[in-house]
Amino acid sequence: METNELTAAEERVWRAFPRGEAVDFRETSEDDPAEGEHWGPGRTLRAEVLRALLLDGPRQDGEIPSLNLAGARITGRLDLQYATVDHPVRLRHCHFDEAPRCYAARLRELNLSESVLPGLVAHAVQVDGVMRLTRARCHGVVRMGGARITGSLYLEGAHVAAPGGEEPVLQLNQAAVGADLWAPGLRTHGQIRLNGATVAGSVNLNEARLSRPEGAALDAETFAVGGDMLVRYAEVRGWTGLRGARIAGRLDLSYTLLSSPGGSALRAGSTTIGELWLRKGPPLEGALNLRRAQVEVLYLEPESVPDEVLLGELTYTSLVPHEPAERRLPMLERERDGHVPHAYEQLTSSYRRVGDDHAARLVQLAKQRRRRQTLPWYGRLWGLVQDVTVGYGFRPLRAAGWLLSLLALGSVTYALHHPQPLKAGEAPPFSPVFYTLDLLLPVISFGQDSAFAPHGWYQLLAYVLVLTGWILATTVIAGVTRTVSRQ
Structure with a gap:
């Protein structure tokens, strides 16, 4: 691209690129990218100019080029489909008229923090570093299925919503994150899909607000986490699906509202979890499904148990906090499938493991009484x-x-x-x-x-x-x- 075809704003970015210098078009730190459509030509850049810079921009000996700008309006579509970009891409506090396209691209770093976007197309993108969408606002679908990120993915404070709501608004299915998925304070209006995704580190969804009342707010079937998955002080309206997930550390749902009236609020059947914490929060609005789950430590307060549970073939090593049998037995009486002897045996084993024989006998007695209800009159x-x-x-x-x-x-x-x-x-x-x-x-x-x-x-x-x-x-x-x- 010839430099005489550039606007003053574009020329400024063009000159800064070879030296990796930051260009900030903001007039004040309070500039809101949501108002970017009204920004004038002094801070407007064409997407094709940025693409030309990233693919074949000028170089300067002894300098490391990078695209590092803030407070710009980007018109047209930034299309990096199948591209290999060896430079960091930092487009912060920007307003995008069209959703960027990074399908199957290979990038060193992608930072769209605090920007406003109508969506993001990044299927199968490969980022050899970190990817940041910190406090970004996406008014369309973020498609990152099959993404490969060697570092962390940052979504803290991000807001993702899309009109219609038929497809997931945040798609990370089959994605692989080499470090952490860091998303405290995330806001979504629609489904988050994490089916088949892997996170080598931890997942942080503390204080998140996830909403899709008519379906799955978080669908993470066969999701694998190498560390902890923290969902503390959060609010999830719509069911949370973790069927077949593997969480090596702690799944912490303390102080969290899980709401899916008429269905299962937490669907964690066939999961393998180091520790599952359900404590200090309101009772689940909907059923608790832990069928065939394997949990080392189940931290479950009686007050957090909903009116309906599914505990068939659930196995756990420890049940904390230690409570009298009279406070634990109502949970087993809420079993949707009726009399499930295995659930009573598991509770009995947990009491015997800590030496509470009296509680163990009460559970066995309750098991026989529950069984009696299933027998014919003479039985x-x-x-x-x-x-x-x-x-x-x-x-x-x-x-x-x-x-x-x-x-x-x-x-x-x-x-x-x-x-x-x-x-x-x-x-x-x-x-x-x-x-x-x-x-x-x-x-x-x-x-x-x-x-x-x-x-x-x-x-x-x-x-x-x-x-x-x-x-x-x-x-x-x-x-x-x-x-x-x-x-």
């Missing part, structure tokens, strides 16, 4: 008898109480009505207490039950004592055995 009736009498074997002291009561009943009854000896003159002296003990205890024998034979109603009572004695004594022995084995 429910038998289960109710087991519950009332021995607490399904998890309350052995109750069984001991029944044994003592039956011992008293039998002793009094047979003291008033002695059974007849089987062989007169050979039977030992009759003892109503030891006779009743012989009937109740299946192992110990005092020689009374084999020497005397009751008749009529008293014989029926003897049969009842034998049957209940077997059941209750077995329950007591099992309870003692469990206690001893745990110790």
